[in-house]
Amino acid sequence: MDYKKIVAQRIKQLVEIDIETIEGLIEIPPRPEMGEFAFPCFQLAKTMRKSPNMIAKDLKEKIEKDGFEKIECYGPYLNFFLDKGVFIKNTIEKILQDGDSYGSSKIGDGKNIVVEYSSPNIAKPFHVGHLFTTVIGNSLYKILSFEGYNCTGINHLGDWGTQFGKLIYAYKNWVDEEALASEPIKELLRIYVKFHAEAEIDPTLNDEAKMYFKKLEDGCEEEVKLWTKFRDLSLVEFKKLYKILNVKFDSYAGESFYCDKMDAIIKDIDQKGLLVESNGAKVVMLDDYNMPPCIIKKSDGATIYATRDLAAATYRKKTYDFYKNIYVVGKDQSLHFNQVFTTLKLMGNKWADDCVHVAFGTVRFADKKLSTRKGDVIFLDDLLNQAVAKTLEIINEKNPELKNKDEVAKKVGIGAIIFTYLKNHRERDIIFNWDEMLSFEGETGPYVQYTYARAKSILRKVEENSNKNDVKLDYNKLNSSEEFELVKQLEGFKKSIMYAIEKLEPSMVTRYVIDVAKAFNKFYNQYNIANLEDESNKKAKIKMVKATCQVIKNALNLIGIEVVDRM
Numbered sequence: 001m002d003y004k005k006i007v008a009q010r011i012k013q014l015v016e017i018d019i020e021t022i023e024g025l026i027e028i029p030p031r032p033e034m035g036e037f038a039f040p041c042f043q044l045a046k047t048m049r050k051s052p053n054m055i056a057k058d059l060k061e062k063i064e065k066d067g068f069e070k071i072e073c074y075g076p077y078l079n080f081f082l083d084k085g086v087f088i089k090n091t092i093e094k095i096l097q098d099g100d101s102y103g104s105s106k107i108g109d110g111k112n113i114v115v116e117y118s119s120p121n122i123a124k125p126f127h128v129g130h131l132f133t134t135v136i137g138n139s140l141y142k143i144l145s146f147e148g149y150n151c152t153g154i155n156h157l158g159d160w161g162t163q164f165g166k167l168i169y170a171y172k173n174w175v176d177e178e179a180l181a182s183e184p185i186k187e188l189l190r191i192y193v194k195f196h197a198e199a200e201i202d203p204t205l206n207d208e209a210k211m212y213f214k215k216l217e218d219g220c221e222e223e224v225k226l227w228t229k230f231r232d233l234s235l236v237e238f239k240k241l242y243k244i245l246n247v248k249f250d251s252y253a254g255e256s257f258y259c260d261k262m263d264a265i266i267k268d269i270d271q272k273g274l275l276v277e278s279n280g281a282k283v284v285m286l287d288d289y290n291m292p293p294c295i296i297k298k299s300d301g302a303t304i305y306a307t308r309d310l311a312a313a314t315y316r317k318k319t320y321d322f323y324k325n326i327y328v329v330g331k332d333q334s335l336h337f338n339q340v341f342t343t344l345k346l347m348g349n350k351w352a353d354d355c356v357h358v359a360f361g362t363v364r365f366a367d368k369k370l371s372t373r374k375g376d377v378i379f380l381d382d383l384l385n386q387a388v389a390k391t392l393e394i395i396n397e398k399n400p401e402l403k404n405k406d407e408v409a410k411k412v413g414i415g416a417i418i419f420t421y422l423k424n425h426r427e428r429d430i431i432f433n434w435d436e437m438l439s440f441e442g443e444t445g446p447y448v449q450y451t452y453a454r455a456k457s458i459l460r461k462v463e464e465n466s467n468k469n470d471v472k473l474d475y476n477k478l479n480s481s482e483e484f485e486l487v488k489q490l491e492g493f494k495k496s497i498m499y500a501i502e503k504l505e506p507s508m509v510t511r512y513v514i515d516v517a518k519a520f521n522k523f524y525n526q527y528n529i530a531n532l533e534d535e536s537n538k539k540a541k542i543k544m545v546k547a548t549c550q551v552i553k554n555a556l557n558l559i560g561i562e563v564v565d566r567m
């Protein structure tokens with residue numbers, strides 16, 4: 001039930017402004033003792049030619065009060081107090097009835113949304129930045145699908161480009177086949193890094209690399225075979241990570257997929273009179289938009305990253321007829337996407353406006369900046385393994401008797417990393433700190449998962465000793481402020497999801513689940529539920545605990561984290 005809407009409708013019956021404006025004006029009072037909603041009357045003062053205080057008073061007299069405990073005016077504000085008993089009962093029963101689908105809707109109306117995420121580069125390690133796009137994209141996919149959008153998840157693999165010329169050269173000269181078989185990405189990275197070091201001494205290596213890439217583009221057998229080998233080896237490794245993270249894609253159409261679709265695009269750009277020569281390259285001028293030109297073909301005739309993105313967007317429109325085409329890519333590529341979207345628009349594609357770059361910040365570990373060129377990287381499998389191992393240590397200390405420790409450590413350790421990524425606004429930079437993110441206290445994944453496990457343990461305890469089945473539960477017993485605050489949080493799930501969709505910002509859901517956990521713990525610390533004498537009260541509290549578990553589970557699921565019943 002949308003109580004804000006109900007408040008707005010009641011006001012609407014008495015005033016001459018439209019309902020959207022009213023909804024926009026409604027505020028949440030700063031303190032719980034001032035009610036749940038407040039409507040400021042300043043704006044009405046102009047048209048009604050009365051003081052805001054007078055208007056608030058009038059409205060208070062005339063407004064329909066059914067369903068509210070009371071409606072009061074505080075100076076120029078009209079404040080609404082929900083009928084707590086009804087609100088608590090309705091909310092808890094709705095959650096328990098909807099179960100895993102609590103919070104979902106059909107708002108998306110089956111509209112098609114393409115979500116591109118992860119998109120690592122073949123033959124290079126999957127780094128912490130790729131993990132960032134992977135978890136944001138996975139979460140957006142889940143959130144949008146939950147609200148009825150029809151999503152297609154695309155992994156736009158970086159599997160084409162001049163770097164493959166370098167890699168072929170490096171492979172032919174320096175590869176250690178044994179190392180390649182056991183740790184493919186590490187070996188490919190080693191020879192790639194070596195190429196850059198050697199090319200600094202002897203720049204003619206770059207010409208060799210260009211020649212090999214040209215051969216690859218022309219479909220020469222040997223080069224294509226090597227490229228396929230690099231791609232296959234890398235994909236095996238990437239898919240291991242996706243399995244650990246529980247992330248899926250509907251398509252792995254990467255850059256190479258557009259090789260044969262670029263000519264048509266280039267021709268189209270040319271026919272529209274947009275293609276110009278610049279220092280031997282073919283470009284689209286974007287001076288009018290204060291941007292450097294979008295390069296379509298380099299002076300040696302090779303196509304580039306942007307050309308493939310133009311082809312990809314066009315292909316996606318044709319194939320998926322998207323309502324939105326979302327790119328989850330680091331904010332250092334903002335200019336690139338701006339150039340691509342503007343070029344698409346200049347080509348006459350109205351749908352260019354439906355393409356969205358969902359940017360995110362950089363990730364650092366202590367003070368190490370991560371770059372592939374110099375080989376100074378943190379490998380993601382190491383990172384995930386460490387998270388799991390460290391979590392296992394903590395569990396061994398806190399709960400040595402736990403049965404399925406490894407499984408729990410996996411869910412909690414990986415969950416801790418995902419949570420750290422999705423906790424703040426995505427454009428904010430992240431600095432990883434083990435102690436902080438693995439702590440069971442504070443705003444962390446383990447804290448929320450631990451809260452869930454604690455709630456589950458209450459349910460187990462009570463179920464074991466429950467024998468008074470004839471006593472009826474009484475929601476009116478949930479009359480403390482902690483309980484009301486908790487149920488208010490539970491009721492706000494949908495709202496947090498709507499913000500997340502509006503801003504394409506999974507952190508709205510992460511923040512939300514932190515607030516739920518905090519509200520639950522305040523309540524939990526107040527009562528010893530299992531030992532309550534009053535059975536009707538105990539039963540009501542148990543329902544609330546169940547509802548809390550359900551909401552935490554649903555919310556964590558939307559950010560790609562699994563719950564554990566014990567930890």
Ligand code: ARG
Pocket residue numbers: 116119120121156157158309327329
């Ligand atoms: N492979 C690129 C990288 O690792 C990201 C690809 C982003 N997607 C795109 N359509 N350009 O930086």
